[in-house]
Amino acid sequence: MNPYLDIALRSVAVYVFMVVALRLFGKKELSQLNPADIILILLISNAVQNAMVGPDTTLLGGLVAATALLVLNFILKKAMHRFKSVEGLLVDKPQILIHNGKLDFKLLSKLDISNDELKEAIREHGIEHFTEVKLAVFEPDGNISVISGDVRLRETHYKRRKAKKTLVRAQ
Numbered sequence: 287m288n289p290y291l292d293i294a295l296r297s298v299a300v301y302v303f304m305v306v307a308l309r310l311f312g313k314k315e316l317s318q319l320n321p322a323d324i325i326l327i328l329l330i331s332n333a334v335q336n337a338m339v340g341p342d343t344t345l346l347g348g349l350v351a352a353t354a355l356l357v358l359n360f361i362l363k364k365a366m367h368r369f370k371s372v373e374g375l376l377v378d379k380p381q382i383l384i385h386n387g388k389l390d391f392k393l394l395s396k397l398d399i400s401n402d403e404l405k406e407a408i409r410e411h412g413i414e415h416f417t418e419v420k421l422a423v424f425e426p427d428g429n430i431s432v433i434s435g436d437v438r439l440r441e442t443h444y445k446r447r448k449a450k451k452t453l454v455r456a457q
Contacts, residue, residue, distance in 0.1 A: 294354040297338040377426050384422035410430050
C-alpha cells in the first residue's frame with residue numbers, strides 16, 4: 287500500500303475514534319477547559335500522532351495526515367448540514383434545565399451538572415436564585431444559557447449588548 291494512503295486512512299480512523307469518544311464522554315467536558323482538560327487534550331494529540339503517521343515523521347507525512355483530517359472534517363460538516371440524521375448522531379439537542387423557576391433534577395443528574403455549576407451559570411447572568419429564572423438551557427456546545435423572568439434584567443442585558451455594537455460601528 288502507498289505509505290501516504292496509509293497515513294490518510296490512519297488519520298481518518300483516529301478522527302472517527304475521537305469523534306465517537308468525545309460524543310460518549312459528553313459536551314460538558316468541553317464547555318470550559320481547565321488546566322487538566324488542556325493537558326488531557328495535549329496528551330491525547332501526542333498519543334494518537336503515531337497512530338496516524340506511523341513511522342513516517344517527514345513533513346509530507348504530517349501534511350498528508352493534516353489534509354486527511356481537514357477533508358474529513360469538511361465532509362462531516364457538509365453531511366451534518368445536509369442530513370439532519372447525521373447531525374443528530376453527532377450533536378446533542380439543547381436541553382431545558384430550568385423552566386419558570388422549576389429545576390429538572392433528573393436531567394441535571396443525568397448530565398452530571400452540580401448545584402454549584404448551575405448557580406454559577408445563573409449568577410453570570412445577574413440572577414440570584416433559581417426561582418427568578420424563566421429558562422435555563424444546556425446548549426449543544428456545553429454552555430448554559432439563562433433567561434431571566436425579570437423584564438428589567440432582560441432589558442438591561444439587551445441595552446448593554448446594543449451599546450457595545452453601536453460603539454463598534456462608530457469606530
